[in-house]
Amino acid sequence: MxxxxxxxxxxxxxxxxxxxxxxxxxxxxxxxxxxxxxxxxxxxxxxxxxxxxxxxxxxxxxxxxxxxxxxxxxxxxxxxxxxxxxxxxxxxxxxxxxxRPNSFSPSLAVLESGGLFAHTMDAQRRPHPADDELCELHRARDWRRFFALAVRSRKTMLASGDTGSGKTTVAKALIQEIPDDERLVTIEDAAEFNLARRNVVPLFYSKGDQGLAKVRSEELIEAALRMRPDRVLMQELRDGAAFSFIRGVAAGHPGSITTLHAGSAAGAFDALRLMVKQHEAGRHLADPDVRAFLRQLVDVVIHCEKRRDGSRGIREVWFDPDAKLASPAPILVAAE
Incomplete structure (x- = not known):
């Protein structure tokens, strides 16, 4: 070796x-x-x-x-x-x-002199520093700047819509706003993201257990969290894999971008709740707790649609930073 x-x-x-x-x-x-x-x-x-x-x-x-x-x-x-x-x-x-294992064992005094506590606050929930500007951009419907700032501010973002609504195209455009110095791990069933970046690892699972490996998306999520990612980007949330994805966000990996099938921005939360409940560890959780937790973790929902004339566009954008200040339901972090 x-x-x-x-x-x-x-x-x-x-x-x-x-x-x-x-x-x-x-x-x-x-x-x-x-x-x-x-x-x-x-x-x-x-x-x-x-x-x-x-x-x-x-x-x-x-x-x-x-x-x-x-x-x-x-x-x-x-x-x-x-x-x-x-x-x-x-x-x-x-x-x-x-x-590498960290062999450095400093005292509290050494940590203090090194500035570890320079920006330490108590654990009260506070608005994100970018939320005021994001609210202004949201009210002004300055969507390009809103989306760019949301990505740079590490907001967790969902692109929802029906098949062919353009949600993957929107997700790929959002990913382009991620700074180049971040390490990304993507999880896909086919190579759709095709990111031209140096520090990216695309992982692939077998849709419907059709491949040789029979690797499930949940397994890839768990592996991705051990690969030092700044963000985990999932091509599409399906079934119980949503539980693992959301738990990964809750465990300290905000800024994820993914897609899911839903009929509206509000409906995206219902779809996500049902997926969480399909996981063995999530099926006994109370619906109000799951809803509250999802609104703690998901920052932006972009609902895409395919119009009658065949064009595609964004119909609505959900952004409610006040939901972050509501009482959390910390149930998905420890449950498994």
Whole structure:
């Protein structure tokens, strides 16, 4: 294993490094406190990465292959690694996300001198700093600026509508507003997003269990949360996978963008509630609690429509920051 890892051994030993990611053969991304740096590593061929994946899985008594393409394991020196092989990722690609353990054990005094508490507040719920401007843009119907600011402010956004209403097109336009320095993980059943970004990992599931891997979208969501994402972008919410998606947002991954089938912006919450209830962990939750929790987590709903003349457009936009200040129902975070 150490021989296979030799091209990134120095990175794995560097105490300043927090994350080492390989999104595709021949390139490695390194995250330090100052952000991401990238370099070409020709030695990291597909065969070498695949060998790392197989050996790493074997070291923790797991199998990883076409029918089981996901694996969480440990490297010899204790680094955690999330492995994604085809068909959960694109053919010819292996994704490795390696997190270095933090050996730094500071005292409270050291943390204070380093500025850790400089912006600490009590836990009372407050409006988001961008909400006033977003409300003004919403009232003025300045939709382009509203959507751009909502994305940059890490608002969780749903594009709803019927089949052919243009909701995926809207979602793709929103994604273009995400800053380039963010790490994205997408979850799709077919390659629709096709993001031209360096730090993105597209994950694929088998729709209707038709593929070899039988990987469910819920499994990909759980894997994505271990891949150091700034945002998890899901092509479309379906069935009980909505529970895992919403719980991921609640667990500290706001700013997600996804789509779902619904007849109106208000109807999107009803559709999402029904999906949450289809999950085993959500079926016994009270409807009022689920509704309240969803309105805590979903910031913007954009309802798309296909008009009679064949054109597509946005019919309505739901945005209600006051819902964030209502009493939360913290039921989906711990439930499973």
């Amino acid at each position: 150490r021989l296979l890892l030799a091209p990134i051994a120095a990175d794995l030993a560097d105490d300043a490094v927090t994350e080492v990611v390989i999104n595709r053969p021949g390139e490695v991304g390194i995250e330090r406190r100052g952000g991401w740096t990238w370099r070409d590593v020709p030695e990291l061929t597909f065969d070498r990465l695949d060998g790392i994946a197989v050996l790493c899985a074997a070291m923790s008594s797991q199998d990883v292959g076409p029918d089981r393409p996901l694996c969480g394991s440990m490297l010899p020196d204790g680094q955690r690694v999330q492995i994604c092989r085809p068909p959960a990722v694109e053919a010819g690609t292996v994704s490795l996300t390696i997190r």
